[in-house]
Amino acid sequence: MTNVTFASVRIFNGREVVHGTHLRVADGRIDAIGNAEIVRPGEQLVDGSGATLLPGLIDAHVHLLPGSAQLAATFGVTTIIDQFSKPEVFVPELAAGSSGGAASVAAESGTAPATACSKAASVRTSGIGATAPGGHPSIAYAPFPTVSGPGDASAFVAARADQGSTHLKLIYDDGSGATLNMPSLDIATMEALIRAAHRHGLPVVAHVSTARGAVVVAQCGADVLAHVPFDRMTDGEIGSVARSGVAVISTLGLIDGFPVDGVMPLLAQPELASRLSFRWRRVLTAQANRWMPPEPPDGAAARYNATALHESGVRVLAGTDAPNPGLVHGASLHRELQHLVRAGLRPAEALTAATVTPADVFGLHDRGRLEVGARADLVLVDGDPTAAIDATQALRGTWIGGQQVDTASYAGSETELAGIRWLRATTDKIIAAIRDQWPGFPAPEEVTRDDGELLGYAVPLAGGWQATTVFGAALGPVTSREDAIELLRTEGLASLAELWWVRAIDHPDWRQARLTEVQPDRLRLHWADPMIEQPSGGTWYDVSDLEVKR
Structure with a gap:
């Protein structure tokens, strides 16, 4: 493994900018922080002039899809914490991120060399979350094991631990926050689950959407709230949550699922949009053209809650809830940092919420900070994000375990296509389930x-x-x-017999083509321009690889 020194750089250690302009990496870990005297002859030198070196960013709330660990890494997110996925998805992602299992635990505790992959973020997962039969999020993930009462708790938690879960997710949500009616866990069952998880050494993340629910799960002994409540909390509710010692994941960027002037907010950020691949830009454009309520949420109550909880001493963790509509793994964490600053946190505090704090809360003591001996998960960005949080978007490079991330290998790959197909299938499943349960819902x-x-x-x-x-x-x-x-x-x-205007993943310009064969998920095209070399029968494209208009 090549040793490397970052020179003439501003160093943010996870809490503050430190004295020193150089940071040296050896064998995948931070070896020294100081000035020019730490440079060793013959080793790689990275010029950090005008830039800031940050700990690799941590997204404390995602749901996995194929390739999400690799996608996250292309945006400087070096650890993602999954809050509900099934084994067919999380097992490959754990392998891609070199996370999970005894070797990973040893590396994270500092007893073994860091061995992170140079492509993908490290992954922590709850696996399947604990919810009542038919409860949230059944419409997206069913079938999966559920919990009917306190007597099921020990076996459910043991099964998650056996599958490699690093924490327990439980869901306390009857749908009232969204004017729905769903089955939910009761208090006795949640308390039994929390006791069982703590016996296995697993922290507990509780999904709630309301202020009332936040108070209930905090009093039950949960360690982390999966969301800042969406309705405004009273002073009494804020005080009760703060006294419990629970931490909270922000997910303020859920409002990015609603377009502004017809454009998804992520696409309105030039630095981020330019890094998004053709396929993901197409996904976001399509998501902007869907049914939405007449008055989409503005997130004001959640922003108020986030700041009030932070000022009351509650540890706030940055998390996105990707891949909900409008959210993309990695890219949306930079938007989440903006939302935290808009809510009232200082830029340095928002950065801490995406580095040191989630690392501490989830027991990842070898990352989230720049200090000697820590794992060399690093992000180099232009400018000073402690003064202007938007600077995190200006990525110069990302290193995982001391190896620079290959950001070009994801876009256009089969891994990317598999993730988008999975998202498409899951979305179709959710829409079908909603129509079955609520026939009047527009679909x-x-x-x-x-x-x-x-x-x-x-x-x-x-x-x-x-x-x-x-x-x-x-x-x-x-x-x-x-x-x-x-x-x-x-x-x-x-x-379908007309000429259509088409822009394809392998060509940036709009061109005319005939549709020689049409299927819901793929098209065979024959380009109208006779100068284009192509098979006589046309070329097949996945619909994710095309923009098509009349």
């Missing part, structure tokens, strides 16, 4: 011919309905439901 409607052939979809949006093809391209403007259905009946199939 895309299939429009078929008399013989049953699918013509496309009438899609509800904030301003009306839009007719779309079977592969999701808009056929016309937003209009009434009846007009959208009529457009599909008259043009749904005929339009």
Whole structure:
């Protein structure tokens, strides 16, 4: 492993800027912090002039999808803490991030050399969370084991520990915060789960959405709240939570799931948007064109709660809840830092919430800080994020265990495509479940011919309905439901024979093409330009790799 020294750099150790302009890495760990005297002949030197060196960022609240650990690392997030995933997803991600198991625990405790992969963030996971049968988040993840009462607690927690869970997630949410009605764990069951988790040495993260729920789970003995409550807390509720000693994960950026002037907030950040791949920009653009409530949340209550809890001594951890709509692993943590500063934290305090604090709360004592002996998870950014938090977005480079992250290997890869396909399938499953449980909920409607052939979809949006093809391209403007259905009946199939404008992952410009074969998730295209070399039958593309318009 190559040893490296960062020179002429501002060093933020996780809490403050320290004296010294040089930091040396040897064998994957921080070997020295000082000035030019620590430089050794023949070793790699990284010029940090005008830049700040930070601990690798930690996102304390994600849900995994294939490739999320690698995606996070491309944005300087070197550890992600998963708050509910099933084994078919978390096992490969643990392997990708070189996390989990005895070797990882030894490395994290400082008894073994850091062996992090040079591509992917380290992963901690709750595995499957504890919820009541039919409770949240069944519509996204079912089937999975659930907890019916206190008698199930010991076996449930033991099973999670056996599967490699590093903490327990429990869900206390009856849907009242979103005017829904869902089964939820009761207090006796939560207390039994918390006792069982603590016997296994697992911290407990409790999902709640309301101020009342936060007080209840804090009094039950939970260690971390998975969200700052979404409704404004009273002084009494803030005091009760603070006295319990519980920490709280912010997730203020959930409001980034709602577009501003038709654009998702993440795409309005030039530094972040430029680093997003074609596929993820397409995902965010599509998410901006979905049904949303007439008055989307503004997040004011959550921001108030975050600052009030912080000022009351509650440890605040930065977390995103990616990949909820509008959120992308890695990229959205930089937005979360902005939200924390907007809420009232100083930039240095927001940085601490994404470094030292989550490391301490989750027992990751070898990271989240720049000190001799710590694992060399590092982020180099232009400017001074302790003065202007937006500077975290100007990434010069990321190192995991002393190895520089290869940021170019994710975009356009099969790993990326697998993650986006997984997200698409999960979203479709959620929409179907919502329609089954709440028939009046606006959702895309299939429009078929008399013989049953699918013509496309009438899609509800904030301003009306839009007719779309079977592969999701808009056929016309937003209009009434009846007009959208009529457009599909008259043009749904005929339009497929037209020339379409297409921008593909392997070509940045809009070009015309014919659709020689159409499926919901992929298209075969033949480019109209006769000068383009291509197979006579056209070329297949996944719909994630295309933007298509009439």
